[in-house]
Amino acid sequence: MIEFKNVSKVYPNGTYGLKDVSVKIEQGEFVFVLGSSGAGKSTFLKLIMHEETPTSGEITVNDFKVSSMKQKEVPLLRRSMGIVFQDFRLIPNMNVYDNVAFALRVTGTPTRELRKRVPFVLDLVGLVDKAKNMPTELSGGEQQRVALARALVNKPSLIIADEPTGNIDPELSMEIVDMLDSINKVGTTILMVTHEHELIRRYENRIITIENGTILSDRPDWRSV
Structure with a gap:
């Protein structure tokens, strides 16, 4: 609210x-x-x-x-809360998986939970097959979906x-x-x-x-x- x-x-x-x-x-x-x-x-x-x-x-x-x-x-x-920006704000030297996982790591989420949650949200946004790709290898729409996955991963x-x-x-x-x-x-x-x-x-x-x-x-x- x-x-x-x-x-x-x-x-x-x-x-x-x-x-x-x-x-x-x-x-x-x-x-x-x-x-x-x-x-x-x-x-x-x-x-x-x-x-x-x-x-x-x-x-x-x-x-x-x-x-x-x-x-x-x-x-x-x-x-x-999860935040999705116009300019994506992905970390350029991290792949898709690590960009999403970063939001969990900074909050001290246990590795076991991280390994479950990141693939789950990547599947939600249709990017499981792009998990190892770098941001520069993605289209603008794909980068925005990574940003959305990152916003979702903490269950806001x-x-x-x-x-x-x-x-x-x-x-x-x-x-x-x-x-x-x-x-x-x-x-x-x-x-x-x-x-x-x-x-x-x-x-x-x-x-x-x-x-x-x-x-x-x-x-x-x-x-x-």
């Missing part, structure tokens, strides 16, 4: 990232966040991940009081997908969103930031539109936009 109560973020130069935002996303929802460049989408995500702290207001994510949490609690918050209750289709072609974009949709159907909350209005028309999901740091609209699906 994600909840913002009257949240504002003002940067040192006086620019507002968000202005008095109140919104609630329930566990198990799939929500698209729309907005143009500079609208406030990145600030919204950074506040959820505790990369930024609010100037005012309260934020709760997965039962963590993010707006007032101690720094030592931040790793626990981030282990409860929340996945944040930040423009995950921005660097791949339209057909592969649908493939990635279909995968996210399937993951959502087993109870994982999905928060996907995008500017692609056409992409979301295949899905009957809630759409939050951010403009000038405020919630311009919060609609149950694209037909009401």
